[in-house]
Amino acid sequence: MMLLVTWLINALALLAVPYLMQSVRIDSFGTALIAALILGLINTLLRPVLVLLTLPVTLLSLGLFILVINGLLFWLASQMVSGFHVAGFWSAFGGAILYSIISWALSTLLLKIK
DSSP: OHHHHHHHHHHHHHHHHHHHOTTEEEOOHHHHHHHHHHHHHHHHHTHHHHHHHTHHHHHHTTTTHHHHHHHHHHHHHHHHSTTEEEOSHHHHHHHHHHHHHHHHHHHHHHOOOO
16 A cells, blocks of 8 residues: 555656656646656666666766666656656756655655654
């Protein structure tokens, strides 16, 4: 049940991003659900491999390269889901940061962790 709630929270966070950035567009709530699922899968499967492969650059940049990885994965998800559009890398970079902040805030407000 917690997994479904987290999925819905992430979809709602994804729906909020286009209201703050005009270069990100999501056509419908169904598209947001699919995109949140794809983002979750990408972050679970692909992100750890990329973080490991780019560890030297991440260490040299004091961890800031993780933001670049997040932007690239956000852009990759937009390429995989029709109805989820991101204008370019910098839009994906900003969208990934906003998505993370909104998702964290909603999770903190809506989920009671004991």
